Amino acid sequence: MCRICYLYSFNSCRFHMFVIKDILFNLLFSVLIFISGWWLSSVVGRWFRRAVSFSSHIDVTVVPMLSSLIVWSIRILTSITVLARFGVQTASIVAVLGAAGLAIGLALQGTLQNIAxxxxxxxxxxxxxxxxxxxxxxxxxxxxxxxxxxxxxxxxxxxxxxxxxxxxxxxxxxxFSRNSVRRVDIPVYLRYEEDIDFAIRVIMDVVLANSYLLHDPEPLVKVVEYRNSSIVINVRVWSDSSKYWDLRWSLYNEIWKALNKNGFKVPFPIKEIN
CATH class of the missing domain: 2.30.30.60 (SH3 type barrels.)
Incomplete structure (x- = not known):
């Protein structure tokens, strides 16, 4: 009788040791799968970013979002695989995730609006x-x-x-960058007693000498407005979008220098008091 009890206890102990070893093996293997999947997702994400940088057919604007989708898809698949190792039914997980997604979606409407x-x-x-x-x-x-x-x-x-x-x-x-060309409008103010035709010729000479200027469309220098103490001449020219500020700054600088050199004065407001 004691021998039978001893054998039973020995076999029971061996069985429990086997179960513990199996659990530890599954746990270790699951941890390795999880770490490997997480590492793989990061590697694939970085590889995708580098790969699309060499392609002229993929807009770089979509790269961050596509990279995030790829990374998290791999991570979610890895998590489901790990749970399946422990006998968890993946169909139940999908159902729970769907219900949780609906609840989270109702709670985070603003966040979902940002995603959409x-x-x-x-x-x-x-x-x-x-x-x-x-x-x-x-x-x-x-x-x-x-x-x-x-x-x-x-x-x-x-x-x-x-x-x-x-x-x-x-x-x-x-x-401001979508079109290849942009228009620059610069107002120039002159006194009423100035020679307007001469001023327009001086301004046009400065405009045509500018290296940032596009000659198509044709540059225009025209009188556009009469004010209380000045006549307004509008300088309308075109440039490449990348050269917009270079053209604008250079014209503001060169036009006034040319007008000042030719004797034109800055108009000041004048009031007559009787």
């Missing part, structure tokens, strides 16, 4: 990376990234600005 707005920004592409834009709410700068939730732009003074995608999508967007 980000998708629309990437599909319709009113803005792209490296383009200079301004919104009707006052924000402006160069687009750095359009992500899943946020749009990042760099302002002219170097400040980094992060905006929710829904705010960008719901705003009127002025895109």
């Amino acid at each position: 707005a980000g998708i629309m920004l990437l599909l319709l592409r009113p803005i792209r990376v490296s383009e200079y834009i301004s919104l009707n709410s006052g924000e402006e700068g160069t687009v750095q990234e359009v992500g899943l939730f946020l749009t990042k732009i760099i302002q002219p003074d170097g400040i980094h600005l992060t905006l929710p995608n829904s705010m960008v999508w719901n705003s009127t967007i002025n895109n």
Whole structure:
């Protein structure tokens, strides 16, 4: 009888040791799968970013969002695989995730709006990376990234600005970089006693000598307005979008220097008191 008890206890102990070893093996293997999947997702994400940088057919604006989708798809698949190792039914997981997704969606409507707005920004592409834009709410700068939730732009003074995608999508967007050419309008003020025709010739000579100028469309220098103490001449010229500020700054500098050299004076407001 004691021998039978001893054998039973011995076999029971061996069985429990086998179960413990099996659990430890599954746990170790699951940890390795989880770490490997997490590491693989990061590697694939970096590889995807580098790969698309060599392709001229993929807009760099969509890269951050596509990279995030790839990374998190691999991570979610890895997590489901790990749970399946422990006998968890994946169908139940999908059902739970669906219910949780619905609840989270109702609780985070604003966040989902940002995701939807980000998708629309990437599909319709009113803005792209490296383009200079301004919104009707006052924000402006160069687009750095359009992500899943946020749009990042760099302002002219170097400040980094992060905006929710829904705010960008719901705003009127002025895109200053989309067209290849831009028009520059510069007002020039002259006194009534000045020779206007001579002033127009002087200004036109300065305009035509500028290296940033596009000759098509043709530059125009015309009188556009009469004010109380001055005549307004509008200088209307065109340049490449990348040379807009170079042309504008150089014309402001050169036009006044040429007018001053030819004896033109700055008009001042004059009041007659009787």
